Amino acid sequence: MSGGSPLVKLGDVLTRSLYLSMASVAGGSTGFYLLVSTVPQYVAAGGAGGQGAGLATGTLMLSTVAMELAVPYLLSKYGYRTVTWLGLLLLGAPAFALPLSSGLPLVLAVCLLRGAGLGILVVVGTALAADLSLPEDRSRALGAYGVAVGIPSIIGLPLGLWASGGLDYAPVFLIAGVIPLLSMLGLVAVPVTRPPLTRVERSRVERSRPGGLATPAMIFGAVALAAGVVVTFLPLTGHAGNASLALLAQSATTPLARWWAGRAASRYRPRRLLLPALLASALGIFLLVPFDGLIPTVAGMILFGTGFGIAQNVTLTVMFERVPRERFGWASMLWNLAFDGGMGIGATGFGLLTERTGYPLGFAAVAVLLLLTIPVARRDLRPAAPDSTDRADDSDLIKIDG
Secondary structure (H helix, E strand, C coil): CCCCCCCCEECCCEEHHHHHHHHHHHHHHHHHHHHHCHHHHHHHHHHHHHHHHHHHHHHHHHHHHHHHHHHHHHHHHHHHHHHHHHHHHHHHHHHHHHHHCCCHHHHHHHHHHHHHHHHHHHHHHHHHHHHCCCHHHHHHHHHHHHHHHHHHHHHHHHHHHHHHHHCCHHHHHHHHHHHHHHHHHHHHHCCCCCCCCCCECCCHHHHHCCCCCHHHHHHHHHHHHHHHHHHHHHHHCCCHHHHHHHHHHHHHHHHHHHHHHHHHCCCCCHHHHHHHHHHHHHHHHHCCCCCCCHHHHHHHHHHHHHHHHHHHHHHHHHHHHCCCHHHHHHHHHHHHHHHHHHHHHHHHHHHHHHHHHCHHHHHHHHHHHHHHHHHHHHHHCCCCCCCHHHHCCHHHHCCECC
């Protein structure tokens, strides 16, 4: 744990520091999810159409990915608390400019700033969840963290769409700006420590696993791509009420599935969970192909949310298992790059694709892509041959310069 202070457990899994840190991250996430589907709808209604909606989400995620690459350096220079403060500021304050215009230049500028704030928040939050938990509880702690950051999506995704239709866009934008700024009050719980920026040699544990970090990140990136498609384009494909209810079903199912997977991962091999998760995600997207009724749409989003949540926990747990503690920040960054990069590519690419194919064929193509990841997952998560060096002392596995 950063700073070397003891981990005091609250109940079954959570440490005190982890519990308090999650509250600040959850506040910032609420501001993000209120606008993640609302802004694309706002842009489309302003005349930019589906291509503009996809570009808004793509810009947000591109900025997120770019900032995530810089977070390890920022943490080493300024510490957890200051960097988290910056993330909340960037995520909240720019939203106040959105009521001024629905024109694409202003909206894209806001998306760039808010994406940078999101990039900071997600990397810091995931790294703290791993670092502030006991090793034997890590998968369950990551599941609990998933619930904490998932609750804002349960509230924000459908509420943002509903409120923008019933109250107009401006109040939603103002609320989405205020909540992250108020979350700064909880930063007293975030450690002030500055993790060292070190060059760490890959451990034997990481080398002994079939795919290292790249393959689980790539697999999860494909599921995140589908998520970017759903949150951006589901509101544009039919009745707004259907989309709001379907997004509510998905956003409620995802953190519950992530929590369940965190508990199940301590009893079963991750490969037993990931393959059904990919299949459920693909089937959920397939049910969107006709988009001609509430029941198949909601059922599809429940299936997709289940697969998405399980895939989040399993891939993240596997990646943390494959690195020593000194590389938790790197693993967190790579996983979040897959998450946000996948969402951005999905939104932008789907917008361009459906200009030519329409939504049904576009959803079918996304589902096929998910199915194609299953053979890759089977190969990567095949149990590695036993190696007595895998349990060597950390001093034998890691060399840190400086």
